[in-house]
Amino acid sequence: DTGVSQNPRHKITKRGQNVTFRCDPISEHNRLYWYRQTLGQGPEFLTYFQNEAQLEKSRLLSDRFSAERPKGSFSTLEIQRTEQGDSAMYLCASSLSSGLAGVAQYFGPGTRLLVL
Amino acid sequence: GDSVTQMEGPVTLSEEAFLTINCTYTATGYPSLFWYVQYPGEGLQLLLKATKADDKGSNKGFEATYRKETTSFHLEKGSVQVSDSAVYFCALSESGANSKLTFGKGITLSVRP
Numbered sequence: 001d002t003g004v005s006q007n008p009r010h011k012i013t014k015r016g017q018n019v020t021f022r023c024d025p026i027s028e029h030n031r032l033y034w035y036r037q038t039l040g041q042g043p044e045f046l047t048y049f050q051n052e053a054q055l056e057k058s059r060l061l062s063d064r065f066s067a068e069r070p071k072g073s074f075s076t077l078e079i080q081r082t083e084q085g086d087s088a089m090y091l092c093a094s095s096l097s098s099g100l101a102g103v104a105q106y107f108g109p110g111t112r113l114l115v116l
Numbered sequence: 117g118d119s120v121t122q123m124e125g126p127v128t129l130s131e132e133a134f135l136t137i138n139c140t141y142t143a144t145g146y147p148s149l150f151w152y153v154q155y156p157g158e159g160l161q162l163l164l165k166a167t168k169a170d171d172k173g174s175n176k177g178f179e180a181t182y183r184k185e186t187t188s189f190h191l192e193k194g195s196v197q198v199s200d201s202a203v204y205f206c207a208l209s210e211s212g213a214n215s216k217l218t219f220g221k222g223i224t225l226s227v228r229p
Contacts, residue, residue: 004159033216042120042205042219043160056216091160093217101211102148102167107160 002026004108006092012114013082020078021111025094032075033105034067035091036060043091049075050097082115089113118143118218120206125223129196137191137223139180139206147208149173149182149189150217154203163191163204198227 005024013019025032030051035043046065047057051072061067064082069075079086089112093105123138141147151163151173164173169184180191189206206220 031215035217040221042207042222043217045216045218048216093160095215100167102150102165102209103215104150104162104165105215105217106162107152109159 004092004094004106006090006108006111008111009109010112010114012116014116015084016081018078018080019082019113020076021090021092021113023075023077023092023094023108025074025092026106029094029096029106030072031095031097031105032069033093033095034075034077035093037089037091037110038087046077079113082113084115087113087115118147118208118210120208120218120220122204122206122220122223126226127223128226128228130228131198132195133227135191135193135196135200135225137204137206137225139189139191139220141187141189141206141208143187143208143210145210147210149180150207150209151178151180151189151191152205152207152219154205154222156202160205196225196227198229201225201227 032049034046037043049069064080067077089110091110092108095105119142148167150165152160153163164175166173166182172181203222205222207217209215
């Protein structure tokens with residue numbers, strides 16, 4: 001079990017540029033989540049995949065954000081035309097799907113984005 | 117919608133002191149409750165969880181009891197250590213297909229030797 005990995009760990013970009021982040025979940029996990037965390041706040045849900053299907057997107061996720069999970073393995077989160085307000089830590093988490101309540105999500109180390 | 121409220125921080129304690137971190141929640145259904153911890157320079161880790169009323173989650177000397185009547189899930193530890201210094205997040209997930217987590221703001225705990 002190598003855990004959830006995210007790349008890059010840090011990204012600095014200029015306003016208006018596009019950026020893409022990658023998440024590799026724990027291999028047997030079929031659920032994958034993206035969250036965003038700003039300074040002094042808890043993570044906020046952005047979107048969720050079960051296998052390759054994107055099943056829910058938060059109202060926080062503007063049209064400039066798009067996420068994919070081809071083949072139900074790794075996922076990418078792309079932000080187009082970045083804005084300074086997009087500066088945050090982007091977290092990925094994965095879990096098993098189960099009929100049981102309280103299935104734990106396992107988080108990656110995050111990608112810290114700074115938009116200048 | 118769902119929400120989680122944590123007590124204001126930061127909290128600074130001396131080693132071996134008793135710790136309580138308050139957490140209350142608002143949920144439309146019957147949620148599962150979690151405490152996550154973030155140590156300096158590391159990612160979020162699950163500390164403990166509880167899935168139904170009166171359940172007690174425990175791990176590494178920390179405990180929290182699911183209190184449906186007061187909609188609370190307070191975190192406690194009898195004797196903190198310097199190594200417990202971290203940011204602690206209370207979270208909930210509703211039952212159902214999504215199971216997304218709703219987090220509180222987090223609270224920073226610093227333990228002095």
